[in-house]
Each structure stands twice: as structure tokens, then as C-alpha cells.
Amino acid sequence: MSAEAPVSRFDGMKWLVVAALVAVAVVGNSYFANESLLYRVLGIVALAAAAGFVALQTAKGASFWSLVKGSRTEIRKVVWPTRQETVQTTMIVVAFVLVVALILWGLDSFLGWLVSLVIG
Template sequence: MSQPQVETVTTGADKAKLALSGALVIGAVAAFYLLNQQDTWVRVVALALGLVAAVALFFTAEQGKQLIGFSNESWREVKKVVWPSRKEAMQMTGYVFAFVVVMALFLWLTDKTLEWVLYDLILNWR
């Protein structure tokens, strides 16, 4: 099932919304630091309000709407996934651990064999 291609055009209004959203983030952070004489909760509330306003404005722009659409499609795809049962997950984890142990032993044996061949037989360093 193919999805129809969607062509989006970024308008001046969307660019303005994104710029204003960025300005709100910068303003929220600036307000947090400029209110350093106030109580901490006032500073945090100012920061949170600015960030919430910036996010709300972002989601009204075309890029925000695309992000929401992408999130909805991703969630639909996650629901289609057939997750393994606990028994299957434990078995696969066991296989991975067994493989790691076997590979560690193989690499250790290879290392010691090469060490013996190079240092003892060829170079006579020991």
C-alpha cells in the first residue's frame, strides 16, 4: 500500500512562526537568567511558560504538523510489531551470551597461540 506523495510549500507565515518560536525559546531562557533576583519557582514558571508557548506555536506551523503526522504513523507501525514472548526473549538472550563466551574463548585461544608461535618458536624471547 503506497502512500501518496505530499508536497509541502513553506510559506512566509510558517517561517515567521518558526522564527517567533525560536525567539520565544531564547526569550524564555533569557527571562530565566534575568529574573535571578526572584524566587526559583518564578524563574522556572517563566521558563516553562515560554517553552510551552514556543512548542505550541511550532506545532501550528507546517513542520510541526508534519512532525505530528510522522509521530502518528510511527505509533501505528509500532502497534503492528509482533513482540517476542518472555520465553523467546530469554532464549535469544541466552544464545547471545553463549555466543559471546564462545567468541571470547576463541579469541583468547587465538591470541595465546599466536603469542606462543611468535615469541617462543620464532623469536625465542622466552
């Protein structure tokens, strides 16, 4: 994953095409504001897909796609907790938060009482 894809001399032009497609989507959405929202969203999705496809053809896009594939592989290796473990851990966290909240409330009340004694 540390090996980078070779940089093509056309990468700059590809990024310009990506920027142009995004600009066309933004301007087109404003220009066709009176059209149906469905048509505008479909147009934006189509332009975003085209921009994504062009971006993936660059060196940075290829390395990004390699990162995505690698992270999917790593996610498959994760041992996820069972439902029971998740519920138990959540209950421990909730109980700890309640205990700390009570301690802070008590400390705040005590300090408020102490200050009111000093101030009068």
C-alpha cells in the same frame, strides 16, 4: 504521509517566534539563576510547550505531527515477542558472545606466545 502541508507565508515568522521563545528560556534561566530551581524548570517547560505549539502550526511541524501519528499506528501493528522468547534470545546472544570471547582470548594468547618465541 508523503503529501506535505501547504507552506504558509507566515512560517518564517513562526520559526522566529519559536527561536525567540527558546532564547528567552535560555537567557531567563541564566538571569534568574538565584531563583528556585523548581520555578526555573517550570518556566522553561512552559516556554518549551509554547514553542512546541507554535512550531506545530508550521508546515514542517504539521508534517512532523503526521509522522508521529503514523508511527504510533505502526507501533500498534508490531508483534512483540513474549517474555520466554526474549529470555531465550538473550541467553543465545550471551552464550554466543562468551564463545567468541573465548575464541578471541585463545587466539590472542596463541599469537602472543608465537611472537614471544620469535622475538625471544
